[in-house]
Structure formats: structure tokens, C-alpha cells
Amino acid sequence: MRISDQLEGVLADCSTLPAYHDLDPDQATISNATPKEWKVFNLWAMDERAEPERRNARGRPRCWPRSRTSSQVFFSILEPREIDSGARGAVRAYLRYYLGLKVPDEAPPSIRVKDEWHTWQENESVLFDDSWNHEVVNDSTGERIVLIVDVLRPMPLPLSVVNKGVALAARYVYGRKVLERAAQAREQPAEPTA
Structure with a gap:
């Protein structure tokens, strides 16, 4: 299954997607900063397949296989006119990979990493x-959808062993x-829209 096929299945049921801060309260300062929502759909979290992804696959091949180097994989849907005012990961345990899947042509969204804009x-x-430090700006009239993959940072021994231990602990404490x-968010009925 291609990533774009998986995304289409997710978008068909977009009304049930949780906001990022509903899954990870630590993200409230960036996800809940405006009336718009930053929605996510987890495929993997800390090397465990997400239950919604299992159900969404409906017997089809999964789009993201288990990996020893990726710890989180999720679709990130940033609504129009949304700004993530800046954040930084708490630890240097991983690198973050973004793949643009749906990007508005007019006033395309951008990301700042340190002092460089993309x-x-x-x-x-x-x-x-x-x-x-990084921030995302979607000043367009359309959604910005990316696939985010957190990859364990390559490190020499013994740091790589420590990093894998931290990732394993995060699996139980966070993931x-x-x-x-x-x-739970997938099990709750969607609220009616006005």
C-alpha cells in the first residue's frame, strides 16, 4: 500500500481525528494555540503500531512496516491559517523527517528550523x-498534510545503547x-459541525 492510499483512507474519516494536544497534552502550547486544530493520525508510536491504523488498514498491507530506527510515524494535518509558534524536542534522541503529502499551491505553508525557512x-x-527550535506556518487557505517520522539519532557506542534504552522507556511512559x-478518540462519535 502506498502512503497516499493510506492517507486517503484517513481523510475519508477526518472528522474523528483527534487534535495533537488530545493525544499528547505536552503539545497543547503549539496545538491548542488557536481556534483551528492540528490533527494527527498515528501509524506508530514508540515502535508500537497504533490501534486506529490497524483498523484503518481493513485487511490491506500496512503502509509503514516495523523499523528498528523509527520511533514515531504519523500524519500531521495543519488546518488553514494555523501557526505553530515554535517548539523544540525535549531530548536529542531522534531526528525528525517530514514528507509533504498535501500542500496548497497558493501561499504554501513553510517551516522554520533554527534560522532557516523551507x-x-x-x-x-x-x-x-x-x-x-522550529515552527510551522500555514497562512494558506488549504490544509497542509505531511508524514512525520521520528528516527532514532545515529550515535556511536555506548551512546547508541543509551539512546535505545531511552526509546524503550519512552515506549512505556509515553508511547x-x-x-x-x-x-479512545476513534471510539467516540464525531461532534456535529455547524
Whole structure:
């Protein structure tokens, strides 16, 4: 299955997608900063397949296989006129990879990493150190959708062993809680829109 096919299945049921801060309360300062929502659909969290992704696959091949180097994989849907005012990852354990999947042509969204700006393009990617300050701006009239993959940072021994240990601990402390919240969000009926 191609990533774009998986995304189409997710977008068909977009009204049930949780906001990022509903899955990860630590993201509230960037995800809940405006009336618009930053929605996410987890495929993997800390090396565990997300339950919504299992159900969404409907017997088809999964678009993202298990990997020893990726810890999180999710679709990120940033609504029009939304600004993520800046963040930085808490640890230097991983690198963050963004792949542009749906990018408005008019006033395309952009991302700032440190002091360098990148304009999103479909099928183009950006890889950066998540511990660096970064912000996303979607000043367009359309949604910006990217695939985000957090990849364990390559490190020499013994740091690589420590990094893998931190990732394993995060699986139980962080990843499972995020996946439980994602499964609960999928089970709740969508609120009617005005």
C-alpha cells in the first residue's frame, strides 16, 4: 500500500481525528494555540503500531512496516491559517523527517528550523534535529498534510545503547499513553459541525 492510499483512507474519516494536544497534552502550547486544530493520525508510536491504523488498514498491507530506527510515524494535518509558534524536542534522541503529502499551491505553508525557512512542496522532504527550535506556518487557505517520522539519532557506542534504552522507556511512559488516547478518540462519535 502506498502512503497516499493510506492517507486517503484517513481523510475519508477526518472528522474523528483527534487534535495533537488530545493525544499528547505536552503539545497543547503549539496545538491548542488557536481556534483551528492540528490533527494527527498515528501509524506508530514508540515502535508500537497504533490501534486506529490497524483498523484503518481493513485487511490491506500496512503502509509503514516495523523499523528498528523509527520511533514515531504519523500524519500531521495543519488546518488553514494555523501557526505553530515554535517548539523544540525535549531530548536529542531522534531526528525528525517530514514528507509533504498535501500542500496548497497558493501561499504554501513553510517551516522554520533554527534560522532557516523551507517552503513545503508535495513529495519533498525535510530532515532536522528535533531539539532545534522550529515552527510551522500555514497562512494558506488549504490544509497542509505531511508524514512525520521520528528516527532514532545515529550515535556511536555506548551512546547508541543509551539512546535505545531511552526509546524503550519512552515506549512505556509515553508511547502507550498516546496510543490509548488515539484509540479512545476513534471510539467516540464525531461532534456535529455547524
